[in-house]
Each structure stands twice: as structure tokens, then as C-alpha cells.
Amino acid sequence: MSESTSLAWFRRDLRLHDNAALAAACDADRVVPVYCVDPREYGDRPFGGPDSFVFEKTGAHRARFRLEALSDLRASLRDRGSDLLVREGTPESVLPEVATTVDADVVTVHTRPTPEESSVESAVESAVETELRDDGVELRRFWGHTLTHVDDLPMALSALPDTYTTFRKAVESAAEDADADAETGPGSARGGDPAGGDPLSEPTVPPLPRDAPDAGDLPAVSDLAGNSDAEFDPAPDDRGVLPFDGGETAALDRVESYVWAGDHLREYKETRNGLLGADYSSKFSPWLNEGCLSPRYVKAEVDRYEDRRVANDSTYWLVFELRWRDFFQFQFAKHGSDFFRREGIRERTDIDWRRDDARFERWAAGETGIPFVDANMRELNATGYMSNRGRQNAASFLANDLRLDWRRGAAYFETRLVDYDPASNYGNWAYIAGVGNDSRDRSFDVRWQAKRYDENAEYVTTWLPELDALPAEYAREPWKLSEDEQASYGVELGVDYPEPMVDLDER
Numbered sequence: 306m307s308e309s310t311s312l313a314w315f316r317r318d319l320r321l322h323d324n325a326a327l328a329a330a331c332d333a334d335r336v337v338p339v340y341c342v343d344p345r346e347y348g349d350r351p352f353g354g355p356d357s358f359v360f361e362k363t364g365a366h367r368a369r370f371r372l373e374a375l376s377d378l379r380a381s382l383r384d385r386g387s388d389l390l391v392r393e394g395t396p397e398s399v400l401p402e403v404a405t406t407v408d409a410d411v412v413t414v415h416t417r418p419t420p421e422e423s424s425v426e427s428a429v430e431s432a433v434e435t436e437l438r439d440d441g442v443e444l445r446r447f448w449g450h451t452l453t454h455v456d457d458l459p460m461a462l463s464a465l466p467d468t469y470t471t472f473r474k475a476v477e478s479a480a481e482d483a484d485a486d487a488e489t490g491p492g493s494a495r496g497g498d499p500a501g502g503d504p505l506s507e508p509t510v511p512p513l514p515r516d517a518p519d520a521g522d523l524p525a526v527s528d529l530a531g532n533s534d535a536e537f538d539p540a541p542d543d544r545g546v547l548p549f550d551g552g553e554t555a556a557l558d559r560v561e562s563y564v565w566a567g568d569h570l571r572e573y574k575e576t577r578n579g580l581l582g583a584d585y586s587s588k589f590s591p592w593l594n595e596g597c598l599s600p601r602y603v604k605a606e607v608d609r610y611e612d613r614r615v616a617n618d619s620t621y622w623l624v625f626e627l628r629w630r631d632f633f634q635f636q637f638a639k640h641g642s643d644f645f646r647r648e649g650i651r652e653r654t655d656i657d658w659r660r661d662d663a664r665f666e667r668w669a670a671g672e673t674g675i676p677f678v679d680a681n682m683r684e685l686n687a688t689g690y691m692s693n694r695g696r697q698n699a700a701s702f703l704a705n706d707l708r709l710d711w712r713r714g715a716a717y718f719e720t721r722l723v724d725y726d727p728a729s730n731y732g733n734w735a736y737i738a739g740v741g742n743d744s745r746d747r748s749f750d751v752r753w754q755a756k757r758y759d760e761n762a763e764y765v766t767t768w769l770p771e772l773d774a775l776p777a778e779y780a781r782e783p784w785k786l787s788e789d790e791q792a793s794y795g796v797e798l799g800v801d802y803p804e805p806m807v808d809l810d811e812r
């Protein structure tokens with residue numbers, strides 16, 4: 306009998322642990338792991354219909370992180386006698402060719418609910434059907450990037466509640482019922498993934514077949530993100546919260562150091578709104594979004610921590626936040642590309658969104674004259690990361706104070722964020738702009754927020770050293786300085802630091 310062969314198509318699931326697609330691929334006798342560097346994910350892209358603008362799809366921070374993650378995955382596979390084939394090209398052109406070369410029977414992949422990702426899957430599916438029909442090759446999709454498996458949702462996707470609290474309560478209660486079932490009897494029969502809520506263990510990956518083509522080289526950051534990040538300096542900025550090394554190895558190290566060695570999980574709920582330093586929040590997001598870390602693995606570590614150390618509001622809250630992540634993933638599965646419309650899923654046509662390139666550029670560069678917004682934008686530009694508190698304020702300022710098309714801000718985040726995910730990013734932006742999953746006013750009073758979360762102006766002066774000489778109140782609100790005070794502190798508004806773009810007193 307001839308041996309069976311599978312292609313394990315890696316995308317944003319760059320890990321060996323809890324990887325349903327890889328585990329299924331490893332049921333075959335021979336496995337060829339492949340990654341496609343898809344040119345559509347890089348370079349300049351238009352966005353937004355008639356009023357369209359151009360933005361760079363993947364900036365240097367995320368490109369760097371992704372390449373490190375690929376290199377780490379390749380090293381792990383090589384340690385196990387396998388390898389990772391890396392090809393530049395669209396998956397629908399690369400995969401049929403590799404499948405033919407190694408005589409594959411099946412291609413396994415993790416499916417994604419977001420429109421661009423799922424259209425690539427469809428293109429691969431039809432290429433495989435058209436080109437490899439006589440060979441009987443099939444594309445098998447697996448769900449593997451959320452905490453709750455799609456098959457375990459307590460409702461159909463079409464009936465998914467559009468408010469987070471209703472969603473969360475339903476999912477929490479279903480998870481409790483499943484736990485009770487697991488304790489009292491046989492597990493429920495569920496398709497797709499044998500593990501239920503538990504992470505899958507790493508499969509045994511067979512050696513790379515001898516007839517597999519050459520593994521190929523990884524591209525350089527400059528090959529992928531050469532445009533708007535011409536000044537990108539791969540050396541980490543020492544003001545950044547973490548260096549964010551890409552890859553599963555660094556991801557598991559971060560879980561170990563945040564949860565166990567540093568013992569930070571016990572106070573996560575109290576510290577999570579911080580702005581400075583490595584440990585006010587988990588910083589798991591880049592690894593979760595490139596798939597170096599599975600959310601089910603994180604939840605299993607939280608459970609273990611609750612058993613061994615403490616179960617409190619903080620341990621609950623980390624999982625609560627992971628459910629927010631799930632919420633937006635499932636929302637995209639329900640509403641699809643409606644999320645990218647300016648009117649959003651709520652079809653709001655009553656907001657007068659403006660286009661003003663100069664004002665947008667000031668926001669993007671961190672030159673608005675509002676220190677709390679500027680410091681956050683400069684952190685994003687320098688490091689690819691911004692805290693959740695910062696994202697809420699920077700997004701709200703663009704959407705609700707400047708009233709610029711919120712999607713342009715979201716697209717800017719898409720370029721820059723090291724942890725960008727379409728559902729988390731556009732879902733949160735739409736929410737704050739008032740066109741997403743909440744009918745309440747979600748705008749932020751940026752002055753109040755700065756006072757509440759950066760009272761001593763430590764954060765703003767870290768990223769705006771030109772305000773360092775000022776007392777905290779003025780560093781937060783430099784427009785209050787009289788001319789005499791500007792002279793005495795040596796900070797001239799309009800010269801050393803911009804005049805504010807809007808009068809926040811008129812809010």
C-alpha cells in the first residue's frame with residue numbers, strides 16, 4: 306500500500322503545541338510543512354471605496370516578529386528531523402505545485418473567519434479542486450485560534466448576540482456545563498477537534514520526506530516592509546514595554562515569566578490599565594495573533610495557577626479578556642466585511658466623517674499637541690505596541706474628537722501594530738467610533754483619562770522628552786502654560802511642542 310502524504314499549511318498558527326491542523330497532518334505517513342509569504346500581505350494597498358486612501362499592509366514591526374516566528378518554527382521542526390518549506394507566492398499558486406511534487410493527498414490548514422483570510426482559503430480550495438482533481442487531493446480546514454471552539458458555541462453563528470456581556474455569559478455557562486459533564490460522564494461528541502476546551506499536545510512530526518523540495522530561504526524584513534518604514538531600526542527602543550521576540554519559544558517563555566516566575570497574574574486586574582513596563586498586562590497579544598501561542602494553552606495555565614497559587618478576580622479577568630478576543634472573532638464570522646464599512650454593522654449614516662490628510666498625518670505622527678495621544682502614537686510608531694488604555698484614547702481622539710474616518714485610523718494601526726489582528730483591531734475601532742458592537746457613546750475624555758492614568762505625567766514624558774522640564778499638570782496639558790511660563794520652563798508651544806489641534810475645553 307502506498308504511503309499517505311499531507312501538506313501542513315501554516316498561516317497565523319506558527320506553533321507546534323495545540324495545533325489541530327498540524328496534528329491532523331501528522332496522521333499521514335509523510336508530512337511536508339509549508340509556509341507561503343503571500344505578496345498581498347505586504348506593500349501598499351488601497352482602502353475605503355470612493356474616498357480611498359493607501360496604506361502599507363504590514364509594517365516592519367510585525368514583519369520582523371513574523372520572520373522571527375518562522376525562523377523559530379523552522380528550528381523546532383528541524384530539531385524533530387522535519388523542516389519548514391518557505392515559498393514566496395500566493396498559497397493558491399504555491400500549494401498545488403508543492404502538493405504535486407510530493408504527491409500529497411491532503412492539505413491541512415487552520416481556517417480564519419475574517420474576509421481576506423477566508424477568501425485565500427477559498428482560492429486554495431478551488432485551485433486544488435481544479436488542478437489536482439484527478440489526484441483526489443483535499444483541503445481540510447480546522448478551527449484553532451479561539452478559546453472556545455466554534456463547535457462549542459452555545460448558539461448558531463447567525464444567532465450570536467452582538468453585545469459582549471450576553472455573549473460572555475452564554476459562553477461561560479456553556480463552559481461550566483461542559484466541565485460538569487466532563488466530571489460526571491463521557492465527553493460530548495463534537496466534530497473537528499477531539500480536545501474540547503483543552504489544548505492538544507504536540508504531535509510527533511515525521512521526518513521530512515526525501516523527495517520534498519528545498520526548504521528555501523526566509524526573506525529579510527526589508528524585502529517585506531520596505532516602504533513606509535524606511536527608518537525602521539530593528540534594535541528595540543529601550544522605552545518599549547518588551548522586545549517582543551517572535552516565535553513559540555519566546556511565547557512559552559513569556560507565559561512562564563509573566564504567570565509563574567513573576568507571579569503577575571495574581572494582580573492583573575489591578576495593573577492592566579498601566580502604561581509603562583513589561584508586566585502591567587500579559588503582553589501575550591503578538592504571540593496569540595501570529596499563532597505562536599494558543600489561547601487554550603493560556604487558559605490551561607490560568608487553571609493550573611488557580612489550583613496551585615490563587616484563584617481571584619485577576620485570574621478570572623485574564624480569561625474575561627480572552628473572551629473579548631473570541632467575541633470579535635465570532636462577530637467577524639457573523640458579519641464579515643460589513644465590519645469594514647464606514648457605517649459599520651449598525652449602519653449608522655448620521656455621522657459626518659471627514660477627510661483631512663494634514664490632520665490625519667499629525668495624529669499618526671504623534672503631533673496633535675495633546676500629550677496623552679501623542680505619547681501613545683509615538684510608542685506605537687517606535688515599538689509596534691500600545692497599551693489597551695492608549696489604544697482606546699488614540700482611537701477615540703481620531704474618531705470622536707477629530708471625526709476623521711475611523712477606518713483610516715484602523716488601517717494605520719493595521720500597518721504598525723506588532724499584534725494586529727483584523728477582528729480585534731477593526732472590531733475595537735468600530736466599537737469606539739460608535740458604529741460597532743455597542744449602541745452607547747464610547748468616546749473617551751482624553752484629558753480626564755490622562756489625569757486618571759498618568760497623573761504624574763511619567764508616561765507622557767517618557768515618550769515626549771521635550772516636556773520633561775514641566776510640572777506634571779503642564780506636561781499633561783501644556784496649552785495651559787502662559788507665555789512667561791513657557792519662557793521660564795524653556796518650552797515654547799508651536800516650536801518645541803505643537804499647539805493643540807482641538808480645544809478640549811469645548812468638548
Ligand SMILES: Cc1cc2nc3c(=O)[nH]c(=O)nc-3n(C[C@H](O)[C@H](O)[C@H](O)COP(=O)(O)OP(=O)(O)OC[C@H]3O[C@@H](n4cnc5c(N)ncnc54)[C@H](O)[C@@H]3O)c2cc1C
Binds near residue numbers: 593594626696718
Ligand atoms: C482601537 C483598538 C485596537 C486594537 N487592536 C488590536 C489588535 O489589532 N490586536 C489585538 O490583539 N488586540 C487589539 N486591541 C485590544 C487590546 O488593546 C490588546 O489586545 C491588548 O492591549 C494587548 O496587550 P496584552 O496582551 O498585554 O493584553 P492583556 O490585557 O494582557 O489581555 C490578554 C489578552 O486578551 C485579549 N484582549 C484584551 N483586550 C482585548 C480587546 N479589547 N479586544 C480583543 N482582545 C482583547 C488579547 O488577546 C490580550 O493579549 C485593540 C484595542 C483597541 C481599543
